[in-house]
Amino acid sequence: MKKLAFLLVLIVNTFTLFAQEYALVREDDKFGFIDKTGAYVIEPQFEKAGSFSDGLAAVLEGDFWGFIDTKGEWIIKPDYDRVKMFNSGYALVLRDDQWSYIDTTGKKLETPNSEKYYDFEDGVALFRAGEKVGLLGTSGKLVLEPTYDVIKKFRNGHAKVNNGELWGMIDASGKEIIPVEYEEIGNTFSEAGVYGKKDGTFGIIHNGSFNPIDNATKVHNFYKDSKLTYASRDKKTGFVNSKGEWVLEPTFDKARAFSNGLAPVSEGKKWGYINEKGEMVIEPQFRDAEVFSASGFAPVKDKAWGFINTSGEVIIPMEYGISGNFAFLKGSEEKGFVNGIARVKSKKGWGFFNEKGELLGDKWFQNAEPFVSVK
Template sequence: MGCLSEDLAVVQKNSKYGFIDKTGEIVIPVQYDLTWDFAEGLAKVKQEGEWGYIDKTGMVVVPIYYDDMESFLVGDLVLVKQNDKYGLIDNIGRIVAPVQYDDIWSFLDDTIRVQQDGKYGFLDTTGRVIVPIRYDEVWSFSEDLALVKQNGKYGYVDKTGKVVIPIQYDDARHFEDGTASVLLNKERLLIDRTGKAFISIEYGWLGNFSEDLAFIEQNGKYGYVDRTGKVVIPFEYDIAWSFSKSLAKVQQNGKHGFIDKTGKVVVPIEYDDIYDFKNGLALVKQNNKYGFVDKTGKVVIPIQYDFAWGFSDGLAGVKQNGKWGFIDKSGNMVMPAIYDIVQSFETGNTLVILNGETFYIDKTGKRLD
């Protein structure tokens, strides 16, 4: 028997699957070759090699017809596959986009990237083509503009499919903070959303702006410039990352740390690896052990664990002697290291594996059945 999902659990008998309720009563007959848990009132089921969806009464709402199908991509849309082609249907089985594409991807902004006959474009959630399927490559929209490639050159289109910045660049990056880094005739430029170049720099690599600073490379070293092109943090790092919440991760001589926007080192550049701050603490690695530092660089949780996850919901998974447990932000072990595998907490619970059994626990360690 599987775990309860939306008050129903998968049950198996004689290599067939169905569903039972909390009392153990079979509410959907054990007749399917394979089933997935219920999500948003529907479950994916397989019968005689084909897939469809049923509701919680067992009624088939998406015909058991397709070679394969995936969970909802955007809203109520489902990706379906038939004869090596892809399309989209809604949650009652109506065709939204014909099963004619070589591949389909969804993005968080409700645009859907499609491939057909080796070319790429975008659909909206009604299945309408909004960016013609004629580009050699397209990337997700960022600040309402998508980077596209055609005949070896790069440019930008909007969500109506209009080319708003000409396809003329030898290299280009996504827009961030209203700017994008491009290469034109061996010159690295920063352009705004109209395509106007406002910084021309002779350096090898120029990142996009984040918090008014962009990392930049010169002769294999990285520093930072402001929006006028002035170097405000010297070229002394082997690798640099964008600023976030006034801090940037940097690497120097194989070690990692954080600097602020003045270039001051706030977390010493002495760690083998360092991760983004979560819940005010950053996970660090040193000599194959893991611990946590705060934004002043102070080690607040000793570097003693074999592995660890970042903090989420105020707790972090840590591994010791081959087993996982959870600590709080003070470093107190609030759940003993007894689990084989754990995930990070989200909305008060997480999935764990103990002695080969998979189940959810709450933040007190109580098992949720």
């Protein structure tokens, strides 16, 4: 029995270790880091700092930037004029007017020379040669020769690409998964499909087929694992599936994505929520409304923002702001609850609510960045 209890404690502690998240906050004009209890894990002491990425956080000391670990100890000494966030194990750093990549030990990655350097995302970085763009791998070698005029931001391991006036999509290996033959294409890959426009017609690209949507004038990206996305026709909005079929006819003035089986829709100037049958389950009553988080809470607005549950009950009063970034290093822009925590702004400053509607640490900060994993 004792062995079983010890094993359970070990499992819980291991899960906690790997799930650890910190948020960058500013108090009395100094930057520090808190955990998800609201307690400081690194006291406010820095003039400038960035959120953690790949287990390290950028910190300014004097005129130079370096990186600290989760104990607040220097791992990469402050020796750089500018730095970016780590991604895929590498960060861009500037020293003596020259950008280069370093790993989390500070070792430089040898790469072909380029006129401009780009951040790594999903294991690759853009590489420009003349007027064309390819992909650089974390090995320091090209995984895709400069082939396209434009490669946009990678999302879900895929990026939209352009040659001339037409668009397609590639994966992080450089493989073209959607041919460059569309006048317009969505920027987010989903197993349910990617919207596109071909010969003046909107449709859904799914499993190698282009499925036209009857008289659609605008289509949006599929959201996470939803099987429906919203589209417009005759100035009204409804929902379509991977086959391009109108599952819910366009009868709403505006709409947003389904999440947790509910989607925000507006009738006139008021927003409510429908289920996947098109039934109004939370009556239109809000000035604005966002999608539900995975845990079942959504931001809604009257004069300011608050949060409701899937029954429409207000769990955090509509008294706050819910967006905005202050750090020089961009963090998450997702609104609402993320991993059980919502970042909000009040007249007292920035703070965090948990899913019980409790203010973390019962405290407000001058500024606060979203929580990020530190492992």
